[in-house]
Amino acid sequence: MSKISVLVVDDASFIRDLVKKCLRNYFPGIRTEDAVNGKKAQAMLAKEAFDLVLCDWEMPEMSGLELLTWCREQDNLKTMPFVMVTSRGDKENVVQAIQAGVSGYVSKPFTNEQLLTKVKQALNKVGKLDTLMNSAPTKMNSAFGNDSLSALTGGKAAVVAPSAAPVNPFAKPAAAAPAPAAAPSRGLLNSPPVKAPATSAAASAGGRGQGQLRLPSGTQQCVIKALSIKEALLVVKRTDTLPQVLDSAVLDLEQGDNAEIARLNGYLHAIVAFEPKPDSEWLQLTFRFVDQDAQKLDYISRLIARGTAQKHFVPGA
Numbered sequence: 001m002s003k004i005s006v007l008v009v010d011d012a013s014f015i016r017d018l019v020k021k022c023l024r025n026y027f028p029g030i031r032t033e034d035a036v037n038g039k040k041a042q043a044m045l046a047k048e049a050f051d052l053v054l055c056d057w058e059m060p061e062m063s064g065l066e067l068l069t070w071c072r073e074q075d076n077l078k079t080m081p082f083v084m085v086t087s088r089g090d091k092e093n094v095v096q097a098i099q100a101g102v103s104g105y106v107s108k109p110f111t112n113e114q115l116l117t118k119v120k121q122a123l124n125k126v127g128k129l130d131t132l133m134n135s136a137p138t139k140m141n142s143a144f145g146n147d148s149l150s151a152l153t154g155g156k157a158a159v160v161a162p163s164a165a166p167v168n169p170f171a172k173p174a175a176a177a178p179a180p181a182a183a184p185s186r187g188l189l190n191s192p193p194v195k196a197p198a199t200s201a202a203a204s205a206g207g208r209g210q211g212q213l214r215l216p217s218g219t220q221q222c223v224i225k226a227l228s229i230k231e232a233l234l235v236v237k238r239t240d241t242l243p244q245v246l247d248s249a250v251l252d253l254e255q256g257d258n259a260e261i262a263r264l265n266g267y268l269h270a271i272v273a274f275e276p277k278p279d280s281e282w283l284q285l286t287f288r289f290v291d292q293d294a295q296k297l298d299y300i301s302r303l304i305a306r307g308t309a310q311k312h313f314v315p316g317a
Contacts, residue, residue, distance in 0.1 A: 004123065004132045005031040005049070009041040009064065010056040010085070012265055012290035015108075018248060019054055019085065022112050023119070027132055036292075038062025042070060045077060051128055052119065054106075057086035057093070058263075058293050065100060072101040081122035085115070087214075087250040087263035108265060109216050109248040209303075213287070214250040217241045222251075222285075229300055231266075231288040235274055238283050243268055251287055253303075262299050266290050 004027070008019045013036075020032045033050070035041035039061040041053070053071070057064040064084055071077040081103040086093075089107030097105060103125065104118040123129040209224040213234060218241070225233040232251065236243075243249075251264040266289045274282035291297070 003029055003031045004051045004128060005033065006052045006054060006119075007041060007044060007050045008032060008034040008054050009036075009038065009059070009067065010034075011037050011059040011292040012056075014267060014290040015056065015085075015248075015265065019115065022115055026112070026116055030132065038064060038067035041067055045071065045074075049076075050080065051126075052081045052083065052122055054083050054085050054115075054119070057084055057088045057097075058291075058296070060292065060294050065097065068097065068100045068102055079126060081126055083118050083122050085110070087265055090261075108250050109214055111216050209253070211254075212252040213285070214252065215243055215247055217243070224253075225284065227300065227304055229289075229297065229304070231269065231286055232264075234285045234287050236283050236285060238281055243271060243283070243285060245269070245271060249287060262296065264289055264291060264296060264300070 006023060008016050010016045010019070016034045020034060023030050023032055033044065035044055037059040038055070041055065042062060044050075045053075053067075055064040055067060064086065068082050068084070071080060071082060078101075082101070083104040083106060084097050084102050085106045085108065087108040089105075094105055103122045106115055106118050120129055120132075123132055209227075211222055211224060211234075213220050213222045213236060218239075220236045220239070222234040222236045225235055227233075234251070245268055247268045249266055249268060251266065253262045253264065266287050268285055269288040270286040272284050273280035274284045289296075289300070
């Protein structure tokens with residue numbers, strides 16, 4: 001019996017790796033290929049057949065929406081399952097994708113369970129789910145970031161993230177609830193703690209801007225302590241569910257006079273206590289960007305040029 005083949009399209013190699021490893025771990029018999037943008041995917045779809053496309057929206061050369069529109073104009077691709085995997089989870093974006101003929105929608109950041117559910121639903125609609133399920137599933141790893149450890153850490157052990165409940169992309173983010181004092185996770189020991197904020201208010205934590213950090217476990221307000229073209233230092237209030245190293249995440253920042261949202265994809269590279277005590281009320285996160293989109297890189301550069309970043313911030317430190 002022929003294998004189910006999936007094309008993963010994203011300009012971020014980190015995301016492509018996560019998606020492919022998630023699928024291979026749960027469906028050992030699946031075949032996965034990847035493309036760095038819509039233009040590359042278009043060339044691959046013109047040459048060979050795929051049973052499913054998992055595609056990002058914002059990419060250089062050709063966006064996911066443009067690729068989807070092109071696919072629906074081709075006689076042999078009109079009914080091919082096409083799932084959008086993107087940080088554009090706003091209602092108007094979902095409606096736009098539905099009008100273009102999308103089969104499913106997954107908002108970043110997402111859990112293994114959320115991604116696999118959409119894959120099963122899309123393949124079930126075209127009668128190919130049974131073929132996929134004939135491959136005996138292995139135990140699913142609920143730590144989504146852990147699926148790419150070999151690529152990111154060279155095989156070193158990493159903290160396993162707790163399972164997260166599905167996040168409603170249309171729900172308004174809830175304010176971060178204060179957490180009771182607790183012993184710190186291992187992630188807090190990645191580097192020495194930094195100076196504590198003068199007050200308990202997030203806005204007075206010494207930041208250079210504010211935003212929202214979307215994690216698989218939920219959304220948190222954050223202060224941007226420093227920014228480089230590769231990563232950002234963020235300060236968030238500690239909650240009951242601690243973030244974990246390698247958690248996939250999205251940083252939302254307002255831009256322009258119309259308060260449009262810039263969505264920057266990435267992962268948590270390091271987590272430390274913001275105060276020099278084990279029950280620190282605040283956490284400092286190193287958020288590393290994975291986007292290769294020229295517009296997003298230009299946006300980050302303009303933020304730095306406007307003095308948003310701290311002068312003495314050293315990238316990768």
